[in-house]
Amino acid sequence: MDDNRIATHPILTWDRGTPVRVTYDGRQITAYPRETVAMALYAAGVKQYSTSSRFYRPRGMFCAIGKCSSCMMRVDGIPNTRTCVLQVQDGMDVETQHGDGKFPDVQAAMKGVKEKNAEVLVVGGGPAGLEASLWAAKAGADVILLDQNPQLGGQLVKQTHKFFGSAKENAGTRGITIAKKLIEEVVATPSITVYSGFTAFGWFQGAVCAADQDHAVLFQPRKVIVATGAAEKMLMFRNNDMPGVFGAGAAQTLMNVYGIKPGNKVLMVGAGNVGLIVSYQLMQAGIEVVGVVEGAPRVGGYLVHASKIARNGVRIMTRHTVLEAVGSDHVEAAIVAEVDEKWQPIPGTEQRVECDTICLSAGLKPSTELLEQAKLDLAYTGELGGWVAKRNWAMRTSNPDIFAAGDASGVEEASTAMMEGKIAGLQAAYDLGHTDVPVEEQKETRYNLDDLRAGPFGAKICIGLKCVEVLE
C-alpha cells in the first residue's frame, strides 16, 4: 500500500502515535489518531472521495479546512461527512459517497440540543480568533471559542516560514511558533472555553447554533466575534474538479499539519504570496515544483519569496494560465498557455506540463456565511476579496453585538488578522463594561496596524477599507 507520509523535514516533526484501524470501501488502511479521515486516505494513496451527484465525476478534496464540501463521504453510515475535519477513530468505516447522501436514522442522528450562555462568543480559532479570545479575556470577559477543525490555530499552524511585519509584533518568528504560543495561552486561560470540532452553522435571533459530529449546542452570546477566515477561490478551466486539483492551502494542511506529501510533481497556479510561499514549503518537504503559473505580467507576491524559489531552480511563468487538467480519475498533466494583455490564451502557445497535482492560489474569498445570516450591512469590495461587513475602526459591524476580524472581514494576512482580532476582542469586552486592559493598548494596536498597511503592498487594502470602514 502507498504511504505518502513525510519522514524528515527541515522545520517540522510529527508525533503520529500508534496506528488505528480504519476501513475504506472494505479494505484496511493505516491511519494515525491525530489524522483526519481525508488526510489518512490521502496518505494511503486515495485521491477520490466521492462521485458528483449529477454527472458522476470523480471528486477529491479541495480546501481541506471544512469549507468546501468536496471531500464529503459516508462515515459509519452517515453521508455528507466532511472528512477533512473529522478525526479518525479506531474501527471507523469510511465509504466513497456516490451522488447525494441518504439521510440516516433520524432518531440516532439527533441527540438533543443543549443551550449555553456566553458573554463573548468567538467563531474561528485562527490568528484573529485566538487574539480576539485572549484579549477579550484579558480585559475581563468570559469567552467561548468555537473552531471546526480538530485543533486550534487555523492557517497559522501551517506557516512554517518566518513572518514579515514589525519586530515589535512577531516578525522574524515562524508562524508555527506564534501559533503554539497563542494556543498555549488560550488553553491556559480559565475564562476561555474552547469547543474544538464545532462548526457554527446557523444564526437564530441572536443565538448561534454549532455542532460537531455528535452534539449540537445553541449558544446565547451577548457579543459575537466572527473570525471564520477565508476560502480559496476556484479557477475556471477544463477538469478543474479532477482529484489532484486543490487549493494551495490544502497542500499546506497535508504537508505541514499532517506530514503527508500532496504529490510528487506539483504545478502551482498563482504567484501571489500564498502561491510562492507554498511552493517553497513544497520543496522543503522534498516535493518537486514543476513551475509557477501566473496570469499577470509580474509576480504579485513579495519579490523575496519569488527569489527564494527561483534560486532553487523553479520556473515562474508570468503571463501564463492553466487551460486544462489532463487525466482520467486524477491529474496526470496540465495544459498551460501564454495569455495576452486581456488575459486571453494565445492559440499555439499551449504546452503540456507533467504533474500529478495542480495547486490553486488564485486568491481567497472571506467566509461571511454567518455575517450574511445575521443580515449585516455588507459591501462587495474586490480589494478585500469579495463581500465583507461594514464596520467601525474597532471592527464593530452594523449590528452592535457582532464584530468581524481577520480574513472574514477582508483578506489580508496573519499579522494584520492578529491585530484586528485583538482590537475586536478588546472592543467586545469594553462594550460589556470590562476594562481590565487600558484603551491605549487597543489604540496603539490600531496605530501599528495602519502603519503596517502604509506601504505599496497595503495600498489596495486601504482602498478597500475606505469602502467598508464607514460606521461610527
Place this chain on the structure above:
Amino acid sequence: MNHFETGVIDLAYLRDNGFLPSEERQRKGPVAVIECIQEIPCNPCVSACKFDAIGMDGINGIPHVDFAKCTGCMSCLKVCPGLAIFIQDKSKVKPSVTVPYEYLPLPVRGGTVTLLGRDGASLGSATVKFVLAADTMSRSSLIAVEFDDSTLCEQVRNIRVG
C-alpha cells in the same frame, strides 16, 4: 524590470543602486548584502543589527546597509523572513559566501556542494566552510561555502547538497 517577471534579481540593478559593497570593503572582511529591493512591511533585520548598520525609512522602507558599520556578524541573516541576506567575504585566502538554508539534508563541514546562482543554475562546486545549524524553531541554518574565484561572491546565492 525583469526580476518581477522571473523572481531572479538583476545583478546590475543591485550594483547600480548601492546594494553591493565595494571591492575594497569586501577585501577588509565579511559584509552583509541585503537583496530586498521592494517596499514591503518588514523590519526585523533593523533591530537584529547590534551595530546600527541597517537603515530603513519606516516599516515599509527598503533596508540599506552601512557597509562601514557592518561587521558581517550574521545576526540579520538568521531573522530575515525573506532569506534575502547573504554574507560576502573576500578578505581570506579563499573567498566565501554565507547563505541561509532551510532544506534537508544539511551539508557537512568540509563536504562538497554545488553552488547555485539567483536563477538556480549551477556555478560549479565548492567546499563547505562551516554549517551553523538552526538553533531554535525561528532561525534558519547558515551555510558558508568557500571557493577560488572571487567573482563568484556576487553570484552564489544558494547551494545544492550532492
